[in-house]
Amino acid sequence: MEKLINYKKQIIIIAILLIVIVIGSGIYILHTTLNNINYSKSEAHVAALKQFPGTIISSSIEYENMKIFYEIEIENQQQDYIEVSVDAKSGKIIGYEYKER
Known part of the structure; x- marks a missing residue:
């Protein structure tokens, strides 16, 4: 019975440590x-x-591979759709892709 109580205490302590680590991260x-x-x-x-x-049709902020960027969808005068990625740190365009309607 005493061993069971010791294990419960250890499990509770480990659980609390894991929660603190997750919150800290x-x-x-x-x-x-x-x-x-x-x-x-x-x-x-x-x-x-x-x-x-x-x-601008839509825009959102994205997080991928430790980088933060904005995904912006634009419709131009020819009614083409362009998806543009803008780096949130530098403000530079890091990619674009023409999309079919």
């Missing part, structure tokens, strides 16, 4: 993410429209 990732955003969504829109004139 989440706070670190959030802090790092927020420090890597130097350009706002509207500044990213301006950068994308400067190179690809048209109307």
Whole structure:
């Protein structure tokens, strides 16, 4: 019976440590993410429209491979769709792709 109580205490301590580690990691990732955003969504829109004139259909912020970027979908005058990726840290266009309607 005493061994069972000792195991319960150890399990509770391990569970608490794991929770603290997960929360700490989440706070670190959030802090790092927020420090890597130097350009706002509207500044990213301006950068994308400067190179690809048209109307913004949609935009969102994405996080992939430790990089933060804006995905902006633009419809140009020829009614083509262009998906533009703008780096949230540098404000530079890091990629684009023409999409079929």
